[in-house]
Amino acid sequence: MKAILFDLDGTLIDSSEGITKSAQYALAHFGIDEPDLTKIYFFIGPPLIDTFMNHYGFSREQAVEAVAVYRERYHKVGIFECSLYPGVKECIEELKRQGYMIGMASSKPEESCRRILEHFGILGLFDDVVGATMDGRIDTKEEVLNEVMRRWSEIPKEEMCLIGDTMFDIDGANMVGVPSIAVSFGFGNVDEMLKAGAKTVIDDLRELPAKIKEIFQR
Numbered sequence: 001m002k003a004i005l006f007d008l009d010g011t012l013i014d015s016s017e018g019i020t021k022s023a024q025y026a027l028a029h030f031g032i033d034e035p036d037l038t039k040i041y042f043f044i045g046p047p048l049i050d051t052f053m054n055h056y057g058f059s060r061e062q063a064v065e066a067v068a069v070y071r072e073r074y075h076k077v078g079i080f081e082c083s084l085y086p087g088v089k090e091c092i093e094e095l096k097r098q099g100y101m102i103g104m105a106s107s108k109p110e111e112s113c114r115r116i117l118e119h120f121g122i123l124g125l126f127d128d129v130v131g132a133t134m135d136g137r138i139d140t141k142e143e144v145l146n147e148v149m150r151r152w153s154e155i156p157k158e159e160m161c162l163i164g165d166t167m168f169d170i171d172g173a174n175m176v177g178v179p180s181i182a183v184s185f186g187f188g189n190v191d192e193m194l195k196a197g198a199k200t201v202i203d204d205l206r207e208l209p210a211k212i213k214e215i216f217q218r
Contacts, residue, residue, distance in 0.1 A: 003160045008106040010165035010186030018081030019044050026070035044187045045166040047139045084120050087206040092125045094209045104129040105144045141172025170196045
């Protein structure tokens with residue numbers, strides 16, 4: 001048995017509007033004005049607490065409060081301010097026809113991942129959905145992937161492959177010894193991801209089933 005793991009933001013969905021507007025809302029709570037949403041795309045991908053601390057110098061206590069404010073807007077409005085990338089359903093359906101297990105490995109809270117997948121009518125295509133926990137126990141991509149391997153302990157890690165769009169995905173996969181593939185249409189730098197060890201890059205999810213065969217045959 002082999003398993004294909006998908007990141008969510010920037011890999012299956014363009015979630016930039018909901019994430020950046022919710023980040024903008026949280027920053028305004030602290031008197032920080034960020035009118036240009038394109039300048040805060042760095043909120044997409046990494047754990048929110050880390051982003052508030054690293055980019056704005058927040059203490060951990062302030063970052064925790066900022067995440068809570070962010071979620072006030074995100075869970076009401078922002079969660080569905082997103083769109084599915086072309087070819088998602090066709091890609092996953094073909095992978096399932098070929099016999100792969102399909103999982104999600106996202107740094108977004110698991111509950112939010114399930115709501116989004118259900119909203120787009122594709123939750124049933126996933127054998128499991130693994131995301132961050134609201135209490136911060138599971139937060140980073142490495143921690144999420146370790147939880148995947150705990151749940152799917154019968155599948156060797158070299159028989160898994162993570163599909164992602166940022167260095168957080170590729171680095172997380174490297175840390176746990178899982179192969180990775182980068183997508184070019186998300187929010188990361190393709191050259192950086194390839195240099196970091198992504199096996200290949202795809203420009204359209206419908207390319208993935210053929211690429212996966214090549215990866216596992218090497």
